[in-house]
Amino acid sequence: MLAYVARRLFFALPTLLAVMTLVFVLVRIVPGDPAQTILGDQASQEAIMALRERLGLNRPLWEQYVDFLQSAITGDWGASMVTGQPVLGEIANVLPYTIDLTVASLILGAVVGIPLGVWSALHRNRLIDYVTRIGSLLGLSFPAFVSAILLLLIFSIYLNWFPVISAGDRSDPLERLENLALPAINLGLIMAAYITRVTRSSMLNVLGEDYIRTAQAKGLPHRSIIWIHALRNALIPVVTVVGLYLGILIGNSVLTEIVFNRPGLGKLIVGALGQRDYTMLQGLMVIYTFIIIIVNLLTDLTYGLIDPRVKYS
Amino acid sequence: MAAAPSQSVTQSDVALDVRGLTTSFYVGGHWYPAVRDVSFTLQKHETLALVGESGCGKSMTALSILGLVPPDTGRVEAEAILFEGRDLTRASDREMREVRGDGISMVFQEPMTSLNPVLTIGFQVSEALRHHRGLSRREASARALDILEQVKIPSAASRFNDYPHQFSGGMRQRVMIAMALACQPKILLADEPTTALDVTIQAQILELLRDLRRDTGMAMIFITHNLGVVAELADRVAVMYAGQIVEIAEVEHLFARPSHPYTEALLRSIPRSDRDTAELYTIPGQVPPITRMPSGCRFAERCTYRQDRCAGDQRLTSLRDAPTHAVRCWRRTGGDLPTVGAADD
Numbered sequence: 001m002l003a004y005v006a007r008r009l010f011f012a013l014p015t016l017l018a019v020m021t022l023v024f025v026l027v028r029i030v031p032g033d034p035a036q037t038i039l040g041d042q043a044s045q046e047a048i049m050a051l052r053e054r055l056g057l058n059r060p061l062w063e064q065y066v067d068f069l070q071s072a073i074t075g076d077w078g079a080s081m082v083t084g085q086p087v088l089g090e091i092a093n094v095l096p097y098t099i100d101l102t103v104a105s106l107i108l109g110a111v112v113g114i115p116l117g118v119w120s121a122l123h124r125n126r127l128i129d130y131v132t133r134i135g136s137l138l139g140l141s142f143p144a145f146v147s148a149i150l151l152l153l154i155f156s157i158y159l160n161w162f163p164v165i166s167a168g169d170r171s172d173p174l175e176r177l178e179n180l181a182l183p184a185i186n187l188g189l190i191m192a193a194y195i196t197r198v199t200r201s202s203m204l205n206v207l208g209e210d211y212i213r214t215a216q217a218k219g220l221p222h223r224s225i226i227w228i229h230a231l232r233n234a235l236i237p238v239v240t241v242v243g244l245y246l247g248i249l250i251g252n253s254v255l256t257e258i259v260f261n262r263p264g265l266g267k268l269i270v271g272a273l274g275q276r277d278y279t280m281l282q283g284l285m286v287i288y289t290f291i292i293i294i295v296n297l298l299t300d301l302t303y304g305l306i307d308p309r310v311k312y313s
Numbered sequence: 314m315a316a317a318p319s320q321s322v323t324q325s326d327v328a329l330d331v332r333g334l335t336t337s338f339y340v341g342g343h344w345y346p347a348v349r350d351v352s353f354t355l356q357k358h359e360t361l362a363l364v365g366e367s368g369c370g371k372s373m374t375a376l377s378i379l380g381l382v383p384p385d386t387g388r389v390e391a392e393a394i395l396f397e398g399r400d401l402t403r404a405s406d407r408e409m410r411e412v413r414g415d416g417i418s419m420v421f422q423e424p425m426t427s428l429n430p431v432l433t434i435g436f437q438v439s440e441a442l443r444h445h446r447g448l449s450r451r452e453a454s455a456r457a458l459d460i461l462e463q464v465k466i467p468s469a470a471s472r473f474n475d476y477p478h479q480f481s482g483g484m485r486q487r488v489m490i491a492m493a494l495a496c497q498p499k500i501l502l503a504d505e506p507t508t509a510l511d512v513t514i515q516a517q518i519l520e521l522l523r524d525l526r527r528d529t530g531m532a533m534i535f536i537t538h539n540l541g542v543v544a545e546l547a548d549r550v551a552v553m554y555a556g557q558i559v560e561i562a563e564v565e566h567l568f569a570r571p572s573h574p575y576t577e578a579l580l581r582s583i584p585r586s587d588r589d590t591a592e593l594y595t596i597p598g599q600v601p602p603i604t605r606m607p608s609g610c611r612f613a614e615r616c617t618y619r620q621d622r623c624a625g626d627q628r629l630t631s632l633r634d635a636p637t638h639a640v641r642c643w644r645r646t647g648g649d650l651p652t653v654g655a656a657d658d
Contacts, residue, residue, distance in 0.1 A: 210426040216381055217421075218441045218492065219413030232431045307431055308476040 004312035019289040034276040078279040087283035098264040104184035109191025117199025139193025148259035202234040243299030328532040329355040333392035349556040362543040365553035375502040415445040418493035422505040424485035428477035435473035483514035555611040562638035572640040
């Protein structure tokens with residue numbers, strides 16, 4: 001299995017290179033001059049020219065490209081064009097917040113979504129099922145920023161249970177949880193809505209399988225049939241959806257991070273876009289690609305945990 | 314007067330007594346019986362074959378006995394299904410669960426899909442033991458291993474933690490049989506256990522079932538559409554057509570003297586190597602659809618001997634000179650003799 005992981009990562013290298021090239025080109029196609037943006041409208045032409053020179057923006061494109069690749073491989077992703085801080089350092093500062101948020105929403109989504117989906121499937125076409133299905137549809141169609149604002153209003157402003165600004169100290173476990181709670185609930189409920197729907201339909205499929213009838217013919221109690229025989233099979237498509245959705249979730253966390261004023265990759269990327277921070281954007285997109293590759297790999301490894309028919313070769 | 318077969322044996326010899334079983338399905342707003350008024354007794358240590366073509370209700374009969382007909386689409390009604398002094402038609406869900414896999418087990422047709430793909434075969438075989446016998450994980454595993462050896466899984470110990478996909482079709486069916494036999498059931502319902510297998514494997518599985526029946530003394534209801542298998546394995550045969558039993562007899566009687574026109578036609582349609590036949594015999598026409606069953610004999614439309622009287626009610630009735638041989642055809646029984654077993658209508 002280690003060999004499989006190593007091979008997968010090795011084959012991810014061309015993907016990373018392609019993405020880096022694409023990112024390099026894309027960032028330079030976007031209209032707007034970073035020197036102008038950094039210095040503002042009032043800056044003199046000389047100052048702008050000097051800054052362009054200093055940032056290397058006057059050199060030929062291919063030179064910039066080779067330089068970009070070389071330094072990226074050696075771990076030097078350059079400094080932010082706006083703050084002057086190393087890109088990698090800035091990303092490393094906020095990455096833990098993003099990982100916290102993603103993992104917490106995933107856990108919340110699974111803990112709420114899987115039992116709800118099973119419950120809904122077992123009460124197919126009865127009141128519980130309808131309520132769950134409508135609820136999950138609402139969860140899917142409700143914009144994340146609206147629910148975020150509602151959560152803030154209720155739990156932070158009226159009830160005063162959680163901080164309004166979720167950018168506290170990560171090293172203090174209690175504070176870390178406090179800051180995580182509302183953003184994670186916000187994204188977790190959307191996640192739960194997805195998982196509920198997939199679990200329900202997958203569970204309904206599995207309950208019609210021959211091996212469920214075999215389990216019934218053995219005289220097993222209902223709970224063994226549901227939780228041992230059916231659920232494990234039903235989880236296979238759920239893993240697929242979670243894997244796909246995790247990529248989207250990392251992207252979707254942008255609005256949540258903004259509303260809760262929480263550091264994270266999403267906020268960083270919006271800031272970098274607004275300020276034409278080429279180097280920061282390059283670094284962020286490569287990191288995103290890397291994250292997606294890792295998530296896909298983890299998804300494939302999870303299949304192996306659930307389904308013994310999956311072989312890593 | 315011919316005695317009904319069920320009266321010729323004492324109640325203590327009877328493993329299962331099915332009386333007036335009707336299983337209906339909800340189709341387009343109405344309930345239609347897929348199994349209609351099926352009655353038979355199964356003696357202890359006996360193998361009864363249920364024979365008939367696809368859709369004749371033979372599998373549904375077995376599922377009805379175990380209470381495994383999907384409740385949202387199917388409905389089981391019976392005068393009584395007596396097993397060990399209990400009427401299964403009146404048993405609670407909990408009581409039915411106690412019977413399933415313990416007193417009565419079932420082996421299904423498709424070994425490829427009837428085993429759970431994500432659980433080891435060792436777990437699947439030992440599960441019923443842990444549940445019904447309250448054995449610990451270790452005790453159940455030891456017993457499960459014995460059974461897997463009994464059904465002749467090669468190097469069972471090393472394969473105990475393998476998954477179903479690592480076994481061939483024949484081996485999977487052996488695992489299915491091991492699962493069914495784990496709690497030493499009194500009755501095994503075998504629903505076309507060899508149909509999905511290669512011919513050579515079929516013979517092995519049949520031999521295994523025959524050996525196991527001899528060693529354990531269990532009674533068996535063997536469902537098949539293959540009359541060759543019936544001749545090899547069964548003591549008695551019930552031929553089903555369109556949801557009804559049309560003929561029931563000891564296996565030698567049935568082959569020597571098929572008395573229902575459908576049985577006769579079935580026997581004629583077996584390909585034989587000792588006769589020079591250019592074409593295989595086929596029964597003309599089709600089984601009437603469940604939504605449009607004729608009121609009289611259900612086979613009449615396809616029957617070469619059809620007469621006006623066939624439109625009247627047909628009862629399963631013993632032959633005058635063979636009390637254990639009953640037929641649902643007035644031509645053989647005169648149509649005025651008492652019915653077999655429980656009341657027929």
